[in-house]
Amino acid sequence: MRISKISMAASTVVVALLATACAGEGADKSDGPVEYETDGTFTFAMTGDPGAVNPYTNYQVLSEMSFLAYDSLVYKTPDGEFVSGLAKDWEVGSDLATFTLNEGVTCSDGHELTATDVGDALEYLGDPANGSVLYGSLVPSVPYTVTADDEAGTVEVALDEPFPFLAETIARVPILCPAALEEQDRLDRESIGTGPFTLTEAVPGDHYTFTRRDDYAWGPDGATTEAEGLAKTVTIRVVPNETTAANLLLSGEVNMAFVSGADSQRLDAQGLSSLDARVTNGELWFNQREGRPGSDEAVRRALVAALDLDELASVSTAGEGDRATGMVANVDYPCREDTVEGHLPAFDADDAAAVLEEAGWALDDGVWAKDGEPLEVNLHFTTETEGGVASSELIAERWKELGVDVEISSDSPNASNSVMFESGDFDAYWVGFNLTLPHQIVPFVTGEAPPNGTNFAAIENADYAQLTGDAIRTVGDESCELWNQAEHSLFDRVDVVPVSESVRSYFLSGAEAETDGRLQLPIPTSIRVVK
Secondary structure, three states, X not given: OEEEEEOOOOOOOOOOOOOOOOOEXXXXXXXXXXXXXXXXXXXXXXXXXOOOOOOOOXXXXXXXXXXXXXXXXXXXXXXXXXXXXXXXXXXXXXXEEXXXXXXXXXXXXXXXXXXXXXXXXXXXXXXXXXXXXXXOOOEOOOOEEEEEEOOOOEEEEEEOOOOOOOOOOHHHOOOOOHHHHHOHHHHHOOOOOOOOEEEEEEEOOOEEEEEEOOOOOOOHHHOOOOOOOEOOEEEEEEOOOHHHHHHHXXXXXXXXXXXXXXXXXXXXXXXXXXXXXXXXXXXXXXXXXOOOHHHOHHXXXXXXXXXXXXXXXXXXXXXOOEEOOOOOOOOOOOOOOOOOOOOOOOOOHHHHHHHHHXXXXXXXXXXXXXXXXXXXXXXXXXXXXXXXXXXXXXXXXXXHHHOOEEEEEEEOHHHHHHHHHHHOOOOEEEEOOOOOOHHHHHHHHOOOOOOOOOOOOOOOOHHHHHHHHHHOXXXXXHHHHHHHHHHHHHHHOOOEEEEEEEEEEEEEOOEEEEEOOOOOOEOHHHOEEEO
């Protein structure tokens, strides 16, 4: 038996948050019985190259690759039911979780997984010094103790204080096998996990190939890799352009891809089905570092008052979405309610000008200035954000009408990481953080700014910090009330401006799949290639 204490007090630099929950299944819409390919290839189009294939250091990998090669202790079905994974039995409360592991689980390198191995992985994730991107999102942010018993095959996680989302977090992190945990540099180009597929080829910028493990028998609810039609090979293909991805779906060269806007309507008209989820589409963040225009709350209020958020929501979603109602778009989130209404400045261009004037700004040749310095805003957006170009152009147009000098900068995913979490060289950022649970955003709006923390906009909101600190240690309706009050405090100070939500669709062609209750990606053992 092994016992160790984990201290979880610091934030780590995180590249991005995971995609929100999605549930469903799909295949081409056709009549008659389905015939499956034997040992077929399933090709999934991914918009960007993740680089290192390590779910502990790269959130894009967690969202788009690691589900193939790494298992979690439990899984969630499309209808929201928890089922077995590495654990055959489990008991999860608010401050204690006990998992009994399946026997005979092996890693892709032949090592037989033990309770100690699982405990080591959970310990690693809980140590802030290791800098895992899962810390603070899929790893509880309160101290816990791990006890692993190899003889009994059990792993116990005991928290010092209650935590409201224990089943949704620690029970569902990917578990690295010992060789992977000890030599994580190997995961740049290979996988060492217990999952049903193994990374066998990595060509950065082009594709990543995973091959089925035929000895796998501990998938969700006991699923194996012997099912009829289960893909022998899964290829993750880098396809940055959605129109290209749509064309590849129609030609049959790709089996699954995210497609939005007019291209999605084209695919729907051709009878392709989709896996859908409600996601946060766009948010506006202001850099509050000293010397930045967003450090002045009056400027933030004026800039938001100059925007018709209903118009912006429509533009950002190509008319297919809605106004955001909070930080979490996931419809399965138990505390979901409208926390935005009445907590952001109303659209009023005249009021926006009045707010600036009252704060000491004056128009100088059509541009607001204060103490001889013009009001200049460098607005960034990430190219992976749906509707990013149109949204940023609309924002810039409205701010220029107000009398603000605006420059737009577009960032690739890697450049976005650098700007947000390294240089901090931006004034406003249009981006969508997709959350499944409210605590996942806490490291990004509290604590130190990069490089010492992940509070990329340098927000200082004492009320939010206090409320979330209380909420994370509370359960039930009281916890929900605290989380909702915390969001109110963010919006009241115009620290974050949620703008739009939309349904995100992954279309299927020549394939069937189901998705779990967290990711917008297929459950590996559900992937079928159709003739």
